[in-house]
Amino acid sequence: MIAKLAVSAAVYAIDKPYDYKVPDILIERSIPGMRVLVPFGRGNRKSEGVILSLTSDSGQANLKEIDSLLDGEPVLNEENIRLALWMSDRYFCTVFDALRVMLPAGVWTKDGTPRPAGKTILSAVLNLRSEEAADYANQKKMRAPQQAAILKLLAETGNMPLSELYS
Numbered sequence: 001m002i003a004k005l006a007v008s009a010a011v012y013a014i015d016k017p018y019d020y021k022v023p024d025i026l027i028e029r030s031i032p033g034m035r036v037l038v039p040f041g042r043g044n045r046k047s048e049g050v051i052l053s054l055t056s057d058s059g060q061a062n063l064k065e066i067d068s069l070l071d072g073e074p075v076l077n078e079e080n081i082r083l084a085l086w087m088s089d090r091y092f093c094t095v096f097d098a099l100r101v102m103l104p105a106g107v108w109t110k111d112g113t114p115r116p117a118g119k120t121i122l123s124a125v126l127n128l129r130s131e132e133a134a135d136y137a138n139q140k141k142m143r144a145p146q147q148a149a150i151l152k153l154l155a156e157t158g159n160m161p162l163s164e165l166y167s
Helices: 078-091 095-100 130-138 146-158 162-166
Strands: 002-007 018-021 035-040 047-053 124-126 160-161
Touching: 002 035, 002 095, 018 035, 047 078, 047 095, 078 095, 124 146, 124 162, 130 146, 146 160, 160 162
Parallel strands: none
Antiparallel strands: 002 018, 002 047, 035 047, 124 160
């Protein structure tokens, strides 16, 4: 099975559907509209791509393989793909750039590392037993009262978002 992809690393001058071999373990789950991670260029840098279509043969030998699927189901439908192809001709952009504007917010990646789906919340986590933290907080009370108060709070709760801890 061969997938025709729009690749994020392709610039307008070399923008075309690129052929990649679909590994046997990904054949059943590969559907047009899904984002994939592929090696691109001579250095085989990881690049994000979108499956435009699937064919049984491309007529080319020694095709590179898709590394992985980035989604469990397609994020774009056939109508989105047709619109992106039209937009790339009309507005002189790459097919991937046209597809990117249709992707839901928060699913863009950089070098294959997914971004969190929601807002990231940093939190403090107690890294020792609660009793030890409470004893240490009582010893520190005179020299560092704010640190002692934080230790006592974490001893009671176990963890807490930093935004609440600082207020």
